[in-house]
Amino acid sequence: MLAIGFMLTDEQRTVIDAVEELLRKLKPRQEAYFKSIYDDQHYPDELWEHMSALGLFGALVPEAYGGSGLGLLAMTLAMERFAAHGLGNVLAVLTTMDAMAILRGGTEAQKRRFLPAIAEGKLRMAFAITEPDAGTNSFRMRTLARKDGSVYRLSGRKAWITGADRADYVLVVARTIPYEEVIAQGLRERYGMGLFLVDTKAEGLSMQAMETVGIEGFRQFFLYLDDVEVPEDHRIGDEHDGAEVMFDALNPERILFAAKGVGMTEYALARAAEYAKARRVFGDTPIAAYQGVQHPLARLKVLQEAARMLTYQAAEAFDRGRARSEVGLFANMAKYLASETAFEAIDRAIQTHGGNGFSKEYHLIRMMAPARLMKTAPINNEMVLNYIAERALGLPRSY
Numbered sequence: 001m002l003a004i005g006f007m008l009t010d011e012q013r014t015v016i017d018a019v020e021e022l023l024r025k026l027k028p029r030q031e032a033y034f035k036s037i038y039d040d041q042h043y044p045d046e047l048w049e050h051m052s053a054l055g056l057f058g059a060l061v062p063e064a065y066g067g068s069g070l071g072l073l074a075m076t077l078a079m080e081r082f083a084a085h086g087l088g089n090v091l092a093v094l095t096t097m098d099a100m101a102i103l104r105g106g107t108e109a110q111k112r113r114f115l116p117a118i119a120e121g122k123l124r125m126a127f128a129i130t131e132p133d134a135g136t137n138s139f140r141m142r143t144l145a146r147k148d149g150s151v152y153r154l155s156g157r158k159a160w161i162t163g164a165d166r167a168d169y170v171l172v173v174a175r176t177i178p179y180e181e182v183i184a185q186g187l188r189e190r191y192g193m194g195l196f197l198v199d200t201k202a203e204g205l206s207m208q209a210m211e212t213v214g215i216e217g218f219r220q221f222f223l224y225l226d227d228v229e230v231p232e233d234h235r236i237g238d239e240h241d242g243a244e245v246m247f248d249a250l251n252p253e254r255i256l257f258a259a260k261g262v263g264m265t266e267y268a269l270a271r272a273a274e275y276a277k278a279r280r281v282f283g284d285t286p287i288a289a290y291q292g293v294q295h296p297l298a299r300l301k302v303l304q305e306a307a308r309m310l311t312y313q314a315a316e317a318f319d320r321g322r323a324r325s326e327v328g329l330f331a332n333m334a335k336y337l338a339s340e341t342a343f344e345a346i347d348r349a350i351q352t353h354g355g356n357g358f359s360k361e362y363h364l365i366r367m368m369a370p371a372r373l374m375k376t377a378p379i380n381n382e383m384v385l386n387y388i389a390e391r392a393l394g395l396p397r398s399y
């Protein structure tokens, strides 16, 4: 199960053991969880509470703010284990990412107000940057935050916002200076963007569910912001330089998505191996004995271990406080390999199951969408390769 070449601390191993013990205990509930997640598009609250009882939401929060300070690698290990049991939790990833933004960009008062509640699992947070006409190129977003005395007024439209209906706050990225103005003044594209913690019950904020298959029990929403009043003390980071804080939070997000991919691959390979050992098609030989069945699974196992090492390396670099660009390189590589591998692993597990791969009973076909999604969101793999090409190889930027 574990990458043996990687030196984990006793504390990190304790996290793995605690999560594994919990998941063993919850095994009899797995069918009910899958039904809730995949049929009803509802991630069970009790799983959130179990995660919270393990202190996972406080992993990135220092003890001074009520967290456990376990670090990103510990959270990565925990997320991987949940995904290895088919129970990835994307809102936990988004909440962790938002906590990171508060930790890096928040004032002392904001840290004291929000971080202990996040660490206790009492605050759930979504993240909203994407708009219908600003996805990969989010700098061109149109949502505007206008300063009005001691408040900001936010207006615009966001799309694809995961878990907005289950979140207490959404960290909204908005333009504090319109894009065209920034360009006309010769400023950096990323300048003139602010981060705002918006209460999901705020007046003027409405949401509409999108017709998507969701991600492991969390649905996607259009958010409509119609002059939503946000107190000044809910702005995280500099008024015009919120992008700096956001970039600090993107690496943990990518690393935790990579962990989900590594865990999902483990889930797929375990299901495939189990089925192949039992299924007999020609004579008394199980299909597991055929190399046409074995080799694709063995190849994916190699890729999974490589993705795992990259993921742990990125998380450890983050925990050691290495430069954002250095962490970013490994975080992007990890996200790329983990997502490509997870998608292929689910596909191969389905192939190994023959027709049964399409039966809901085997819980593979419904994981196809979440596995596929990781190649597109939170950032598409073409942009990930662009980043690696530019930063690791010094190749020119074409866009």
Ligand SMILES: Cc1cc2nc3c(=O)[nH]c(=O)nc-3n(C[C@H](O)[C@H](O)[C@H](O)COP(=O)(O)OP(=O)(O)OC[C@H]3O[C@@H](n4cnc5c(N)ncnc54)[C@H](O)[C@@H]3O)c2cc1C
Pocket: 126, 127, 128, 129, 130, 132, 134, 135, 136, 137, 159, 160, 161, 162, 163, 212, 214, 215, 220, 373, 376, 377, 378, 379, 380, 382, 383, 386, 399
């Ligand atoms: C299920 C789901 C959940 C999501 N959850 C959230 C969320 O919680 N919060 C949030 O803010 N957003 C969320 N998103 C949005 C997601 O981050 C965007 O969909 C993604 O960043 C791509 O943006 P886009 O859809 O506008 O694609 P576009 O920007 O239109 O790009 C389309 C395609 O063009 C290609 N492409 C674009 N630019 C380049 C380039 N420079 N080089 C090479 N190829 C390129 C890529 O293949 C890309 O997939 C979610 C999306 C999905 C599908």
